[in-house]
Amino acid sequence: MTKGMEKRSGGFSLLELVIVVSIIGIIAAIAIPRFSRATAGASDAALTGDLAVMRNAIDMFAAEHGGTFPALATIVAQLTTYTDVAGTANASKTTTYIYGPYLRQVPKLPVGAKKGQSGIDDEAGTAIGWIYTAATGDIQASTTDLELDAAGTKYNEY
Secondary structure, X not given: OOOOOOOOXXXXXXXXXXXXXXXXXXHHHHHHXXXXXXXXXXXXXXXXXXXXXXXXXXXXXXXXXXXXXXXXXXXXHHHHOEEOOOXXXXXXOOOOOOEOOOOOOOOOOOOOOOOOOOEEEOOXXXXXXXXXXXXXXXXXXXXXXXXXXXXXXXHXXX
């Protein structure tokens, strides 16, 4: 060995490790908020999609039943099973029960405090995910006016 040159052992110095950890921390600080915004955006898109599917099912029911929307008391059965001309639900298809089903199941609410609820009623309740107005066929999310998407739009106005 020449004078002044020492043999260096393999591995990283403490300074190199501190620099690498600092860089990873900076990247994480930038990436984590973006991931959480993406998750919120996915929930918003799921709500939009679920509402479109349910509104389409309600409209198809009305089209096949002389413009009559599903009744509030029987909407789940009317949309998820077979129906006759009068809208009476039946589990199996027969020569009388020829319409539907329009949905496989009622989707669960993907946003808000009642996330995961799939009940349908005409007013908010504990297990109610969707608010339905039988007179108009309108359905919306059972959320409060304080529950907003990333753009500040109320979920119950989708």
